[in-house]
Amino acid sequence: MTYSKCRVCRQPAIIDLPRHNANFCAEHLLQLCRRQVEKAIHDHEMLATDDKILVAVSGGKDSLAVWDILIELGYQADGLYIGLGIGEYSDVSLDYAQTFADERGLQLITIDLRGEYGYDVPTAAKVTKRVPCSACGLSKRHLFDKAALDGGYDVVVTGHNLDDEAAVLFGNTLRWDIEYLARQYPVLPARDGFPKKVKPLIRLTEREMAAWCIVRGIDYQVEECPMALGNKHLAYKAALNAIERQSPGSKSAFYLNFVDKMAPLLAGLNQAAAGDLRDCETCGAPTTGEVCAFCRLQERVSGNHPVPVELVLNKKARKAYLAAQAVGE
Amino acid sequence: MIVRLRQPKREITVDGAHTVNQLLDQLDLNRESFLVIRNGTLVPGDGRLQPDDTIEVRPVISGG
Numbered sequence: 001m002t003y004s005k006c007r008v009c010r011q012p013a014i015i016d017l018p019r020h021n022a023n024f025c026a027e028h029l030l031q032l033c034r035r036q037v038e039k040a041i042h043d044h045e046m047l048a049t050d051d052k053i054l055v056a057v058s059g060g061k062d063s064l065a066v067w068d069i070l071i072e073l074g075y076q077a078d079g080l081y082i083g084l085g086i087g088e089y090s091d092v093s094l095d096y097a098q099t100f101a102d103e104r105g106l107q108l109i110t111i112d113l114r115g116e117y118g119y120d121v122p123t124a125a126k127v128t129k130r131v132p133c134s135a136c137g138l139s140k141r142h143l144f145d146k147a148a149l150d151g152g153y154d155v156v157v158t159g160h161n162l163d164d165e166a167a168v169l170f171g172n173t174l175r176w177d178i179e180y181l182a183r184q185y186p187v188l189p190a191r192d193g194f195p196k197k198v199k200p201l202i203r204l205t206e207r208e209m210a211a212w213c214i215v216r217g218i219d220y221q222v223e224e225c226p227m228a229l230g231n232k233h234l235a236y237k238a239a240l241n242a243i244e245r246q247s248p249g250s251k252s253a254f255y256l257n258f259v260d261k262m263a264p265l266l267a268g269l270n271q272a273a274a275g276d277l278r279d280c281e282t283c284g285a286p287t288t289g290e291v292c293a294f295c296r297l298q299e300r301v302s303g304n305h306p307v308p309v310e311l312v313l314n315k316k317a318r319k320a321y322l323a324a325q326a327v328g329e
Numbered sequence: 330m331i332v333r334l335r336q337p338k339r340e341i342t343v344d345g346a347h348t349v350n351q352l353l354d355q356l357d358l359n360r361e362s363f364l365v366i367r368n369g370t371l372v373p374g375d376g377r378l379q380p381d382d383t384i385e386v387r388p389v390i391s392g393g
């Protein structure tokens with residue numbers, strides 16, 4: 001039924017990876033993924049063998065895959081899921097994350113934004129009149145930092161993959177945003193009040209991560225966050241994949257060569273940009289002002305009546321969302 | 330064959346595609362952005378498809 005054979009063992013392949021100009025069977029696809037993660041960890045000194053790791057878990061393929069791979073490689077890692085209150089999407093995502101953890105006897109910490117901080121992402125977006133991803137990103141960053149420090153974790157792992165990083169790099173490059181370019185590195189060292197953060201999946205594509213989950217039998221949230229529909233990040237990914245299709249390997253060359261060749265040149269700028277920090281008067285987190293951005297957001301939006309998801313979507317996203325709801329019934 | 334699509338979930342019928350790559354081309358989908366699954370197993374680009382197959386075409390790109 002299949003003509004292509006695994007590059008390693010010559011058994012029938014289950015996937016073609018044009019950027020490696022090769023096909024792989026299930027076993028050797030997993031081997032390739034593990035080795036790429038090991039290489040990223042080693043090259044960038046991401047993790048030490050006895051580190052206590054906290055994985056930022058969304059219930060999507062990347063965060064579950066990175067958690068799975070780290071455990072397989074013998075690391076000790078707990079997960080943290082943040083309930084963002086994005087309707088059914090959030091409920092289902094939590095189910096996937098919890099099931100994954102339970103089946104493997106892993107510890108998943110959960111924080112519910114509305115339950116513990118009195119707001120959710122759609123409501124924050126409505127009240128602040130900003131795009132949902134801005135309140136969402138701010139809340140996630142703050143709560144991951146806090147959970148890592150409170151829990152005594154050495155490092156926070158996120159599931160950002162090659163496509164994510166290449167898309168961000170593409171956006172930063174289109175604007176020649178030097179400040180963002182200088183900060184775009186797969187390891188963020190710990191500094192007063194912020195935990196170390198690393199991205200072990202930078203050498204693996206989204207397609208490879210989805211394949212990892214399918215081969216390993218990991219059920220994950222396949223549906224997209226309704227807030228993401230029609231965003232620029234997706235447009236950049238589509239553009240890069242159009243190039244990748246014509247010229248396999250372009251995406252990894254674009255990003256990984258940036259990390260190797262360009263990031264060292266920008267490193268000095270990064271340090272200059274780090275301003276003076278003091279403790280937030282409300283929560284103690286490091287901030288440049290008196291009260292940190294998270295506490296200011298919470299102060300402003302908590303206690304508001306919950307706003308339904310469809311009220312804060314852009315036109316394109318709302319159309320797609322309502323269509324999806326109709327099919328889902 | 331029956332093709333299950335996602336984001337959002339839906340089902341369509343497709344005729345005339347003999348391989349995974351033909352199917353993706355016919356649906357105008359980029360091979361970099363999708364995986365094809367049959368009975369829980371991945372099927373590579375040159376994997377043969379049968380008229381009575383039920384397959385899932387799963388998008389792998391996320392925007393979060």
Ligand code: SF4
Pocket residue numbers: 084121132133134136137225226227228392393
């Ligand atoms: S797409 Fe935006 S709102 Fe949705 S999870 Fe990602 S950052 Fe949050």
Ligand SMILES: [Zn+2]
Pocket residue numbers: 006007008009010011024025026027028
């Ligand atoms: Zn093999």
Ligand SMILES: [Zn+2]
Pocket residue numbers: 280281282283284285291292293294295296
């Ligand atoms: Zn604060």
